[in-house]
Amino acid sequence: MYDILRKYIDRVTSAVITDEEFVYIEQAFDVRKVKRKQFLLHEGSVCRYMSFIASGAMRQYSIDNSGNEHITTLALEGWWISDRGSFYNVTPSRYNIDAVEDSTLLVANLERINLLKEQSLTFLKMAHILDQNHSIAAQKRIEASVSYSAEEKYNYLVQAHPEFFNRFPQSMLASYLGLTPETMSRVRKQVLSR
Amino acid sequence: MYDILRKYIDRVTSAVITDEEFVYIEQAFDVRKVKRKQFLLHEGSVCRYMSFIASGAMRQYSIDNSGNEHITTLALEGWWISDRGSFYNVTPSRYNIDAVEDSTLLVANLERINLLKEQSLTFLKMAHILDQNHSIAAQKRIEASVSYSAEEKYNYLVQAHPEFFNRFPQSMLASYLGLTPETMSRVRKQVLSR
DNA sequence: AAATGCAGTTGATCCAGATCAATTGATTTA
DNA sequence: TAAATCAATTGATCTGGATCAACTGCATTT
Missing domain, CATH: 1.10.10 (Arc Repressor Mutant, subunit A)
Known part of the structure; x- marks a missing residue:
């Protein structure tokens, strides 16, 4: 289950992470299964998790003043999904995130992510590259x-x-x-x- | 000249950087003055610099298939300007960057930025937060x-x-x-x- | 101070894509 | 397996913002 995350980290950091370092990462993330159409985040609440999609398909969308849906992110296995703004600033989100297919996620909350960035330099670098790519x-x-x-x-x-x-x-x-x-x-x- | 950058780093990292650490940062950046309408980046060439605007105003824009300009970024003193994609991946940029007012920039190339991220954890954190905010x-x-x-x-x-x-x-x-x-x-x- | 040229305004017209509506086929649920 | 959704298509019509064009200052150059 954690294999795909490990391979992802190796790939984006262009390195091979050691077993000792990966232990920290494994400990930080919980496995969470979501069924199709199940929500991971509702508009108005704080996005508490940074989620790595181990399998499945997710989407993030907002609803505008006229009631129209606008999808901002579509993500498959091997991608991350989270409302960064809400997650890092601990503010209510304007987005919804739900599952398009039954999915398996690896989730970690802000405390764990911050701790992990102290514990694992590789993870810090990965997070940095992730944000670079995202931007x-x-x-x-x-x-x-x-x-x-x-x-x-x-x-x-x-x-x-x-x-x-x-x-x-x-x-x-x-x-x-x-x-x-x-x-x-x-x-x-x-x-x-x- | 470097003061505004130092204050910026203190502010975004919620810390006060030490003199020793700031020496690395000061050494990495060169001062560069650009006149109004002068270009920092031309479409088709690689964006070689990460630039902090110490004073002035800059813009980034692309030109679409119909010849219309689209401004993607407007930036004032205390902001960074660079085509991240071109800069980090060392690929030709589709953007132009020029000065809207006479401006003073603090510029560093990719080698210096990468070295700096090894030398200064504060700078690495700042770069990370910068990318977060940008995204x-x-x-x-x-x-x-x-x-x-x-x-x-x-x-x-x-x-x-x-x-x-x-x-x-x-x-x-x-x-x-x-x-x-x-x-x-x-x-x-x-x-x-x- | 005349000349040149932008930045902004206003009017008239046009058009890409939205909206509304009806139909068909596929998928989910009971 | 029938009923009920839902996804996709196709047609008719509408509209927000683009385009084209003319005019008016300011500001820069000569």
Whole structure:
């Protein structure tokens, strides 16, 4: 169960973590299973966990003033999911996180994460790289959302995350791209016909 | 000159850095002055520096397929500016960075930054917090760009960064919000008349 | 002080994508 | 296995914000 996390850490830090160091990490995280449609975080409450997805699929979304859902994150096994802002600043979240498939998570609360960063330099580095990657990815999404047309957004997703198409319903992909399901359907038809 | 950086580090790490440790930081950064309209980074080249703005105002923007400018970042003294993706992965950037006002920067290249992270744990922590904050802010901008109307975007900027209105021309603020200058002007008129 | 050129405003028109609505097919639940 | 959701498609219509265009200061240059 913890293997996939260990491999993840080795990969992103470009190193091989020692058994002694990994013990700290193993101790910090609890295994938690969530069923499809079960919530990990509700809007208005504080995001208490940093979660590593060992298996399954999760999504994070907000609801705007007009009641429309906007998916901000789609995540599969081997990815992290958490509302960083809420988690680190211990403030109420504006997001919901729920399971798109039955999933197994490795979860740790803020105290454990902070302790772990003191105990394991490798983990600190991993957390740092994780945030770097997250902020780089966020930058790209901002750019995509302001400068791409619906069709360009669709094409971007096809090449950036082709695996999403087998794991998430098309309407969720639409929301993730900032499109309506109808527009997504039309764009898809358009693109496939070429 | 380095004072503002020192205060910044103290503030974000909630600690007071020692003189010995700060020596490393001082040594890593060079002072660089840029004139208004001068470029720090051109699209297509690698972003070689992580820059702390000691004084002045900078912007980062990309140019889309239709030739339109999209400002992704506006930054004032006490902020960092850099294309993280290009900087850390040493890949060509799709962004331009130039000075909106004559500015004084403290710049360090990747080698120096990496060395500094080994030498100074405080700096490593700062870099980590910096990336955290950046990714939290990026998350908010993504949300704003997909779920806010033009007027809501304008109001968001007024409350989030009122200081921008005295430092950047309105057309740049429009681009930063993903609006045209004409729409920005109309929204402004609309909002002020209430 | 004339000339040039931006930044901002205002008006008229246009369009990409949203919204509303109906239909079909697939999946979940009872 | 029937009923009830839900996902996806397709068509018709609408609209927020973009685009195009003309005009008005300011500010910079000569």
